[in-house]
Structures are given as C-alpha cells and as structure tokens.
Amino acid sequence: MVTEEQLPYLLKLLDDEEPAIQSALQHEFAETNGDLSHEIAALAIDLPVRDRMKLSHLLLPGRRETLEHEWQVPHGGADALAEDWDTFESLLRLVSDFLHDGVTLRPSLPDMIDMLAMEAADEIENLSANQLRLWMFESGKFIGNRENYYIPQNNDLCWVADTGFGSPISLATLFILVAHRLELEVSGCNYPGHFLARIHIDGKALLVDCFHRGRLIPVHELLSNNKNISQTAKIAILTECHLGHILSRILRNLEHSFRKDKQMGEALLFRKLHDSLQ
Structure with a gap:
C-alpha cells in the first residue's frame, strides 16, 4: 500500500524509463x-499533464479491482433494484469512481447530487419537476455532448455534473436523482436509441429529452401522431423504466463505448457487470 511518505518519491520516478523501475511502479500502484x-x-503536488495520465494508467488495475470487489447486486438482479435508491446510487458511484482518473480531487457522486439539489432549491422559486427541468436543461446548464457522444465519461455522473455535458441517459439519470433528493416525481423512459425522462404537468404525462435542452414531448401526441412507432417504443413510452433497467442500459452503453475505442479489457468488464444484473 502506497503511503503519503512514499508517494512523492514514487511520483519522481514516473519519467524513469528503466523497465525495472516501471515494473516496480506498476506493482506499487496496483496495490x-x-x-x-x-x-x-x-x-499539494501539482503533476504535469503527462505525469497525471501516466499515473492514472498505473492506477487503473487498482480501480478495476475495487469496482469488481465492491460491486454487490441484490438477489434478483435488476428487478430487485426497482425502488432501491441507495443501492442504485451506490453502484453508479462505483462506476463513476472507476471512470475517474484517480488523480484529480473531486466530490463523490452523492455529494455532487446533494450540491446540485441544494443549488436548485435555493434558485428555483416554485419548485416542481418542470421548474427543475427548466433550471437544468432549458437554461443550458446541462446539454447533450454531441461532439463526443461515445466517450465513456458521458456515463460518469460526476463528470456530467461537473462539466454540464452528457449522454441522453446520463443527463436523464442526473435529473431523476436530483429530483428524488427534492422529493419531486421524475422517472425514466427506456425509449429505443434515445433515453428520455418522464414528468407530469397538470396531470398529463410528458417526456423530457434532456439531451436536447429538456424539450417536452406530450405522450398522447407522440402515440396518436406517429403510426409507424414500434411496439417496443410504445411499451417504453407507456411504462416507467425502473432503476435497475436504467443501470443496465448505462452498463451496456459503457461496454459499447469501450469496444468502439478498442479497449477490450474494459468492455469485457462492463459486460460482466451488466450480466450480474440478469
């Protein structure tokens, strides 16, 4: 285990290309x-960018082992997570911690959500699910990451909360979690190819496209005006996507992202985690 006393000396060796030194560093940081x-x-160590990247790579085996060791899915898999907010958030935190570089300091996922919820409560005068939608998305505070759609970081909710960029499902999940903190009703819609959130205004269900600045899609209009909609899409529109299935889709997205980037070790890891929910 690397101690604070050892760390400065180990960091000074990052630039040493001697194979024996690099092997020793790999062993130390893997522990x-x-x-x-x-x-x-x-x-108060300020590492150059190159050293931060190298150290993050050396720390990756430790992050992988931590994720696999602490990944505990309740008996029943995804279905058992339906209303288990604590476990859902805990598993999302593990995913975020793995996707983080392990070098730069940032708040944990629960703290990030707490801070966003407190900020929203302070700034929104008449708090409701729709007002939260306006505050998070229509304002431009959170937007879809169009330019880097497939990067794994889009599924790191801490990164999303910090940068304001995300994928359809990560933005919707952050919306759902912040709303839950504020005791507001926001749920997920597992629409094929583009995850959405669901809110109610004056008793009417509306879908929220968080990726496109929170635009509203009335459910009845979508169903009545689109005759070519698939049966899978109809079921998604009419059925609340519970927490376990949200997590399952995030894990599938991460497997796809890592495969696309030819990082097969990480892709197989997230396939394994996804399978643990079945």
Whole structure:
C-alpha cells in the first residue's frame, strides 16, 4: 500500500524509463484502491499533464479491482433494484469512481447530487419537476455532448455534473436523482436509441429529452401522431423504466463505448457487470 511518505518519491520516478523501475511502479500502484487524489491534494503536488495520465494508467488495475470487489447486486438482479435508491446510487458511484482518473480531487457522486439539489432549491422559486427541468436543461446548464457522444465519461455522473455535458441517459439519470433528493416525481423512459425522462404537468404525462435542452414531448401526441412507432417504443413510452433497467442500459452503453475505442479489457468488464444484473 502506497503511503503519503512514499508517494512523492514514487511520483519522481514516473519519467524513469528503466523497465525495472516501471515494473516496480506498476506493482506499487496496483496495490492501491486506484485513487490517490486525496493524498496528492494533501501533499499539494501539482503533476504535469503527462505525469497525471501516466499515473492514472498505473492506477487503473487498482480501480478495476475495487469496482469488481465492491460491486454487490441484490438477489434478483435488476428487478430487485426497482425502488432501491441507495443501492442504485451506490453502484453508479462505483462506476463513476472507476471512470475517474484517480488523480484529480473531486466530490463523490452523492455529494455532487446533494450540491446540485441544494443549488436548485435555493434558485428555483416554485419548485416542481418542470421548474427543475427548466433550471437544468432549458437554461443550458446541462446539454447533450454531441461532439463526443461515445466517450465513456458521458456515463460518469460526476463528470456530467461537473462539466454540464452528457449522454441522453446520463443527463436523464442526473435529473431523476436530483429530483428524488427534492422529493419531486421524475422517472425514466427506456425509449429505443434515445433515453428520455418522464414528468407530469397538470396531470398529463410528458417526456423530457434532456439531451436536447429538456424539450417536452406530450405522450398522447407522440402515440396518436406517429403510426409507424414500434411496439417496443410504445411499451417504453407507456411504462416507467425502473432503476435497475436504467443501470443496465448505462452498463451496456459503457461496454459499447469501450469496444468502439478498442479497449477490450474494459468492455469485457462492463459486460460482466451488466450480466450480474440478469
């Protein structure tokens, strides 16, 4: 285990290309939990970008082991997570921690959600699900990451909360989690190819396209004006997507992202995690 006393000396060796030194560094950093951000911050060490990237790579085996070791799915898989908000958020936190670089300091996922909820409560005068939609998405605070749609970071909810960019499902999931903190009713819609959120205004169900600045789609209009809509899409529109199925889709997205980037070790890891929900 790397201690604060050892860390400065190990970091000085990052640029040493001697194979024996690199092998020793790999061994030392693999023995960590994959995150030294608190230790680096405590020592006020400012690493160059190249060293941060190299250290993050060395810490990756530790992050992978931590994710696999702490990944505990309740008996019953995805269906058992239907209303289990604590476990759902805990598993999302593990995913975010794995996708983080392990070097730069940032709040945990629960703290990020707490801060967003408190900020929304302070700034929204008449708090409702629709007002939260306006505050998060129509304002431009959170928008779809069009230019880098497939990057794994789009599924890191801490990264999404910090940068304001995300995928359809990560933006909708953040919306759902912040709303839950504020005791507002927002659910998911597992629409094929483009995940949506669902809210109610004056008793009428509307879908929210969080990726496109929270535009509203009335459910009755979508069903009545689109005769070519598939049966799968109809079921998604009419059925609330529970928490376990949201997590399942996020894991599938991550497998696809890593496969697209030819990172097969990570792709297989997220396939394994996805299968654990079945």
